[in-house]
Amino acid sequence: MDGNERRYVQEAFDSNWLSTVGPNLTALEKEFSALVGLPAVALASGTAGLHLAMRLAGVKPGDEVVVPTLTFSATVNPVLYEHARPVFLDSEPCGWNLNPVLLADFLGQRARQNRLPKAVVVVHLFGLSAAMNEIQEICRPHGVTVIEDAAESLGARYHGKHSGTISDIGVFSFNGNKMITGTTGGMLVARDPAKVEAARKWSQQARDADPLGVNNYVHSELGFNYRMSNVVAGIVRGQLEILETRVAQRRAVFDRYRTGLAEVPGLTPQAESPDCRHTRWLSCFLVDEKKFGLTAVELIRFLDAANIEARPVWRPLHTQPLYEIFECIGGGVAEDLNRRGICLPSSSSLTVTDQEFVMARLREAHELAPIRR
Ligand SMILES: *Cc1c(COP(=O)(O)O)cnc(C)c1O
Numbered sequence: 112m113d114g115n116e117r118r119y120v121q122e123a124f125d126s127n128w129l130s131t132v133g134p135n136l137t138a139l140e141k142e143f144s145a146l147v148g149l150p151a152v153a154l155a156s157g158t159a160g161l162h163l164a165m166r167l168a169g170v171k172p173g174d175e176v177v178v179p180t181l182t183f184s185a186t187v188n189p190v191l192y193e194h195a196r197p198v199f200l201d202s203e204p205c206g207w208n209l210n211p212v213l214l215a216d217f218l219g220q221r222a223r224q225n226r227l228p229k230a231v232v233v234v235h236l237f238g239l240s241a242a243m244n245e246i247q248e249i250c251r252p253h254g255v256t257v258i259e260d261a262a263e264s265l266g267a268r269y270h271g272k273h274s275g276t277i278s279d280i281g282v283f284s285f286n287g288n289k290m291i292t293g294t295t296g297g298m299l300v301a302r303d304p305a306k307v308e309a310a311r312k313w314s315q316q317a318r319d320a321d322p323l324g325v326n327n328y329v330h331s332e333l334g335f336n337y338r339m340s341n342v343v344a345g346i347v348r349g350q351l352e353i354l355e356t357r358v359a360q361r362r363a364v365f366d367r368y369r370t371g372l373a374e375v376p377g378l379t380p381q382a383e384s385p386d387c388r389h390t391r392w393l394s395c396f397l398v399d400e401k402k403f404g405l406t407a408v409e410l411i412r413f414l415d416a417a418n419i420e421a422r423p424v425w426r427p428l429h430t431q432p433l434y435e436i437f438e439c440i441g442g443g444v445a446e447d448l449n450r451r452g453i454c455l456p457s458s459s460s461l462t463v464t465d466q467e468f469v470m471a472r473l474r475e476a477h478e479l480a481p482i483r484r
Pocket residue numbers: 156157158159182183185186234260262263283284285286295296297
């Protein structure tokens with residue numbers, strides 16, 4: 112926290128607007144809309160947003176939904192909430208996101224069988240936008256809804272546009288580990304304002320207007336308790352004001368790794384294409400075992416022994432016990448990225464001294480490796 116978060120929360124307490132209605136919520140949605148250029152509804156979490164996105168796309172039990180296999184489980188869980196079936200798709204080797212060539216083949220094949228998926232969920236992994244132009248062009252002729260899971264990419268750009276605003280529906284997260292946080296929270300945006308209003312209604316138990324005007328609740332649709340609170344909205348408002356600072360800080364962390372580790376063989380950063388602004392939510396590298404001397408897992412253990420928390424790149428969903436029964440188109444690239452990928456400490460609050468310590472241990476890991484093997 113470091114902007115006006117405390118002030119907006121104080122205002123919520125002072126005015127006694129502490130629940131799911133209030134001035135912070137109204138202001139946050141306005142400010143978020145102004146930033147990204149689309150109508151927005153504030154929600155309890157990114158996962159709630161993805162669930163409502165399934166409903167907006169008309170996903171019904173038994174429908175197929177395409178999901179990249181290389182992502183966090185929250186991307187796909189809402190598909191199961193609706194009793195639909197995920198079809199996993201492999202990554203591009205370069206940017207690690209959904210592979211458009213595989214997507215084109217898959218949709219072509221399903222179109223010939225006359226059983227197209229209801230939606231495609233695209234994830235912008237670690238703050239790098241997927242190939243949205245290609246994906247949009249592939250999906251449009253088939254009439255398949257594209258949902259952007261932008262939970263990790265708030266602040267990223269794609270050809271100058273905000274990540275999460277390119278397709279029909281975009282979802283953002285303010286979870287504690289994301290670019291900015293409300294301690295929790297999410298946001299859904301859509302090109303069609305009617306979709307945002309439908310999501311807003313469903314997020315508040317789907318209450319219809321009461322003809323008597325006395326809150327004699329009328330329900331004609333299934334609703335959820337998915338609204339953000341006015342207290343959380345206060346925190347997010349303050350954080351939104353410093354989003355650009357956070358992006359700059361995370362990018363600076365990445366740049367220090369890139370220059371500081373340039374001489375260490377066998378470490379390759381996740382790419383950034385010239386058309387995109389990668390937020391470097393996480394600084395991710397691939398470890399080449401032969402050149403570096405350790406596998407990614409060995410390196411993570413080595414760092415852990417020095418009290419440094421590093422993690423693998425997401426474990427592909429098609430390898431998860433819960434999801435291995437579902438179809439996966441390809442998968443070898445994602446498995447390889449999981450095997451070789453490492454996410455280094457990337458917090459915006461990481462001090463230069465701490466980062467120097469991390470890099471010193473990384474160099475040491477490489478230098479000691481031949482002796483240990
Ligand atoms: C964090 C995350 C989510 C879930 O967001 P929550 O706000 O934690 O529910 C969804 N998808 C991806 C890719 C994420 O990283």
